[in-house]
Amino acid sequence: MKEFHNFSKLSSYSRNIKILQIHTPKFLLLIASTLILVTLVVHHHHHGSTPLSILKDGSIQKCNIFEGEWIWNPNATYYTNTTCNQIHNHQNCMRYGRPDTDFLKWRWKPNDCELPVFDPFEFLELVREKSLAFVGDSVGRNHMQSLLCLLSKVEKPVDVSYTTDENFKRWNYPSYNFTIATFWTPYLVRTEQAEADGPTNTGLFNLYLDEYDLEWTTQIDEFDYIIISAGHWFYRPAMFYENGELVGCFYCLKEGVKSLEMSYGYGKAFETAFKAINSSPKFKGTSYLRTFAPSHFENGMWNEGGNCLRKKPLKSSEIKLDDRALSLYNAQVDAYKVAEEEGKKNGKQFRLLDTTQPTLLRPDGHPSSYGHWPEENVTLYNDCVHWCLPGPIDSWSDFLLEMLRMDD
Numbered sequence: 214m215k216e217f218h219n220f221s222k223l224s225s226y227s228r229n230i231k232i233l234q235i236h237t238p239k240f241l242l243l244i245a246s247t248l249i250l251v252t253l254v255v256h257h258h259h260h261g262s263t264p265l266s267i268l269k270d271g272s273i274q275k276c277n278i279f280e281g282e283w284i285w286n287p288n289a290t291y292y293t294n295t296t297c298n299q300i301h302n303h304q305n306c307m308r309y310g311r312p313d314t315d316f317l318k319w320r321w322k323p324n325d326c327e328l329p330v331f332d333p334f335e336f337l338e339l340v341r342e343k344s345l346a347f348v349g350d351s352v353g354r355n356h357m358q359s360l361l362c363l364l365s366k367v368e369k370p371v372d373v374s375y376t377t378d379e380n381f382k383r384w385n386y387p388s389y390n391f392t393i394a395t396f397w398t399p400y401l402v403r404t405e406q407a408e409a410d411g412p413t414n415t416g417l418f419n420l421y422l423d424e425y426d427l428e429w430t431t432q433i434d435e436f437d438y439i440i441i442s443a444g445h446w447f448y449r450p451a452m453f454y455e456n457g458e459l460v461g462c463f464y465c466l467k468e469g470v471k472s473l474e475m476s477y478g479y480g481k482a483f484e485t486a487f488k489a490i491n492s493s494p495k496f497k498g499t500s501y502l503r504t505f506a507p508s509h510f511e512n513g514m515w516n517e518g519g520n521c522l523r524k525k526p527l528k529s530s531e532i533k534l535d536d537r538a539l540s541l542y543n544a545q546v547d548a549y550k551v552a553e554e555e556g557k558k559n560g561k562q563f564r565l566l567d568t569t570q571p572t573l574l575r576p577d578g579h580p581s582s583y584g585h586w587p588e589e590n591v592t593l594y595n596d597c598v599h600w601c602l603p604g605p606i607d608s609w610s611d612f613l614l615e616m617l618r619m620d621d
Contacts, residue, residue, distance in 0.1 A: 220234035278615055283526035283574055286365050290603040291331070297362035297602070303584035304355060306601035311583040313418050313524050314522070316601070321571050321608045331610045333367045337389045339617045340438075344392040348429050348486075350399035352506050355418035355599050356440070357395050359607050369454055381428070394436070399446035401486040407452060412466045413516075415449045422481035425489045434495035434554065438566035440505040440566065440613075441486060444541065446599050447479045453483070475537065477544040480544030487552030499562040502549045503609065504569040507534060508598045509576035521597035523576040526605075532573060539614040542569055562615055568609050578605035 272568060295305045302308070321328055347357040361370065363383065370384035373392065380397030403424040411417030417589055433439060450464045453473060465530035483502075490500050510519030534542065546565070553563040581595040600606045 221418040224462050238485060247265050248404055264381070266584045276323055276551040278323045278326070278328050278612060279570060280529075281321055281323040281328075281571070282529060283319040283571075286318050286330075288318075288330075289315045289320065290364055291607070292362045292603055293603070295598045297604070299358045299361040299366045300602045301355075301358065303596060304358070304580055304599050304602045304604075305372055306580050306604070309580075309583040309585060311580075311601070315524060316605070317603055318527055321611065328611055328615060331363050331607065331614055334340040336610070336614050336617070337364065337367055337391060339614075339621055340391045341389045342391070344394065344435065345440065346394045346396060346429075346433065346436040347440050348396045348398060348433075348505075349401070350397070350444065350446055351441070352444060353442045353503070353601070354397070356442070356609055357393060357612045359600075359604075360610050360613075361393065362602060363607060363610050375420060396432070398426045398429050400442060400451075401426060401441070401443050403480045412450045412464060417465060418446075418449060418451045419454060420451050420453045420478055420482065421457075422478060423485055425485065430486075430493070431535040433490060434493055437498040438505050439490065439498065439500045441483075441490075441500060442506075443479075443482065445508065447475050447482075447541070451478055453478050453481070465557070471524060473512075474540065476540040476544040477503040479541050480548050483545045483548035484551070487548055487555075487563075491552060491555050491559065497560055499564060500552075500556075501547065501565045501566040501613070501616070503566040504545060505538060506568065506572045506600075506606075507538050510595075510597045511576070513595070515594055518595075519597065520595045521579045521581050525577055527573060527574045527576060529570070533572075534569070534573060535601065562620075564620075566609070566612055566616065568606075568612060571606065571608065575605040 229326075248592055249466040276482055294305050307314075320330060347353045362371070364386070367384050368388055370386050370393070372382070373384045373385045374381065381395065383394040385390060385392045400418065400420050403426050405419040406416055407419045407562050408417040447463075450462070450466070452462045452467075452470070459470065461477070463471035463473055463475045487500075490496060508515070509521040509523075511521060511523075513519035549563060549565060556563050576597075580598050580599060582595055583601070584596050584599075
């Protein structure tokens with residue numbers, strides 16, 4: 214009924230515009246149409262819905278900000294590896310000699326509207342007196358560092374971490390009393406390492422798919438916003454436990470253990486993470502699912518010489534998610550939809566920060582071999598999982614700010 218109500222209002226606004234076109238001089242028509250549009254957009258933003266846009270033909274429709282293409286943006290970038298001191302070395306591509314810079318000069322253009330470039334002043338005003346936690350793996354931390362760099366134009370934060378552990382950092386912006394935190398939980402649920410080596414030399418992990426990771430779930434009530442994400446650790450061999458019993462595994466190669474898809478453990482982990490949020494009596498904030506960020510290895514697997522050497526974005530018609538990545542995406546979105554409905558019962562809000570498609574189109578944005586000096590004796594593989602800073606994932610904060618605007 215709510216959707217029909219909104220559509221009815223939309224139809225009446227459209228009729229008003231048509232009547233104005235017939236009876237009104239052009240300059241008055243422009244003023245009146247603008248007032249109608251402002252009223253409509255304010256109404257729509259109040260409900261936190263998908264934003265509206267006016268198309269070239271004057272019609273009004275919803276705009277999915279996550280569907281679009283990358284377009285050239287010569288005004289970028291908005292910080293550098295010398296103006297921001299929060300960039301981890303293995304994402305500091307310019308420091309380690311990446312020769313091309315065109316990969317920095319693109320912005321995301323939704324198909325049916327504009328997405329404003331991140332405004333750090335506006336962002337900090339919207340989150341004044343609030344706090345934001347990044348919950349997940351190293352790509353989530355990559356996102357957090359991107360946001361810290363974008364905000365560095367306004368103010369340098371103060372380290373207010375409660376531990377020296379780099380996996381659990383906190384920063385505060387004194388002028389705004391805004392706090393950003395990061396919680397390391399690559400599997401989102403309680404995890405133990407079963408073997409240091411395992412079938413792929415990346416370890417074998419026991420995942421307790423229905424048990425909370427208390428490192429982060431016991432602290433979320435301190436935050437107004439949570440951005441939750443996870444992905445690439447699930448490609449490692451894992452044993453899946455539920456109710457304390459081994460139910461199967463992903464690529465454990467152990468006799469007598471049922472083989473399950475990677476997406477099984479992935480979906481269950483998100484279900485449990487969302488359940489932890491929904492069952493927290495004190496957390497009344499907004500939780501964002503930042504969806505899976507695909508890697509871009511070409512000409513070989515990650516451990517077989519694969520690399521990512523492209524210099525510019527792809528068009529949406531040129532690439533699709535592979536079957537495994539799509540199964541992960543679908544599993545986490547399915548878990549999100551269930552949590553969103555459950556959250557409505559107790560005043561908790563969930564938002565889908567659906568960055569998968571825009572990120573899929575950026576094979577040019579990874580460090581590749583530019584995460585260390587060429588002569589360094591390191592055992593790192595070409596990095597086609599994490600993202601250069603500055604780089605494409607700075608746009609994730611463009612999306613975040615637009616969503617905060619809609620909810621404000």
